[in-house]
Amino acid sequence: MQVARFHIPSYLNASIPAEYRGMKRDEVRMMSLDTKGRISHLRFHHLVDCLRPGDLLVLNNSRTIPAVLYGKKGKQTVEIRLSQRLSAQEWEAVVIGMVAVGDQIMLPGDVQATIVAGGSEKPLVILRFSESSLEFIYKYGRPIRYEYIDTPWPLDAYQTVYASVPGSVEMPSAGRAFTWGLLNQLQDKGIGIAFLQLHTGLGYYGNDQWANPKFHHEAYAIPQKTATLINETQKRGGRIIAVGTTVVRALETAANDNGEVTAKAGTTNLYIRKDYKLRVADGLITGFHEPEASHLDLLTAFIQEDVLLKAYQEALQQGYLWHEFGDMNLILPADLQ
Structure with a gap:
């Protein structure tokens, strides 16, 4: 640019x-x-x-959509920022935390997200969710909020x-x-x-x-x-x-x-x-x-x-x-x- x-x-x-x-x-x-x-x-x-x-x-x-989700990998809290829906159960996303391909992230409502591959560019990864409905995202997600917004x-x-x-x-x-x-x-x-x-x-x-x-x-x-x-x-x-x-x-x-x-x-x-x-x-x-x-x-x-x-x-x-x-x-x- x-x-x-x-x-x-x-x-x-x-x-x-x-x-x-x-x-x-x-x-x-x-x-x-x-x-x-x-x-x-x-x-x-x-x-x-x-x-x-x-x-x-x-x-x-x-x-x-409320595209930020919080989950646990073991005792570590990780933040997921969804980017693009690839299929009913897969999303490209940024995961903030120490994670690698194959890791599983436990989310509210007994939903599990597995990192199945790297995404189209770093730091994106592909997540496969055990729940395919947008209802889960609307129930537990929050809007993306960048550093300049405090509230x-x-x-x-x-x-x-x-x-x-x-x-x-x-x-x-x-x-x-x-x-x-x-x-x-x-x-x-x-x-x-x-x-x-x-x-x-x-x-x-x-x-x-x-x-x-x-x-x-x-x-x-x-x-x-x-x-x-x-x-x-x-x-x-x-x-x-x-x-x-x-x-x-x-x-x-x-x-x-x-x-x-x-x-x-x-x-x-x-x-x-x-x-x-x-x-x-x-x-x-x-x-x-x-x-x-x-x-x-x-x-x-x-x-x-x-x-x-x-x-x-x-x-x-x-x-x-x-x-x-x-x-x-x-x-x-x-x-x-």
Whole structure:
């Protein structure tokens, strides 16, 4: 990854959800940025003024699961962070503790997890559970909580309001600032809404180790209704606005060279960088990303790296908040605004 020339001070790490700070979700700040580098400082609910009738918002309605489990290997307590479901009983995961292939971890409810192999990259391993139901995970799991969050917020804090299909281990956070009220306002203006799913895996393994996008497979599904809406919007000259880098990856995976999207489901490890020619998304709603994250590379497919870095420096100076509970960034093409 190339985009890594800024530092996020700790006081800009958002550790408290907006609704616990006495505000609505859609009252978080939003930096609107076009491809010429023109910046506006707004609130997220001003999105209705930034988009126009005929545009289509594509959102990821994957629902966050409580992906952290605690168990015992002998007398040792180990932490399991689920990353990707491989089958009914097998998951790729990070196991924090002294473990090796063949070890068995005892979990609540008399469930057992066996480390059967190494995963797609270190430190991931493949775990086989004796219980295949998601009910076990929902009963005993907790949301993934990284170092900058001190409070064990409830699982609902890690959901978008429209999340409906369980599967993500990290929240598809680009959509967190939407409220039903804002979605209704957008639709009243003639802006379309469409949904797909991409179940996010672990993007960060701990100890300053990030997922390698080349090995980072994530399951996705694009319904026929969504594919049809996208293709019809493009034919009418409307803009496709992706809500999150997850949506961009799914759309680009399912698109042909002409930008037509096909309804399909599967897994993708598509790695989008500045040399990638986008075929579907015209604009992007996203959070602010760490310099080590591959998500930031994806942004340079929408906007030149130097323009993005200059905007990020202004965001830092203006005190925008980072991470899943933070502020938002809207990127639109200058020639179509």
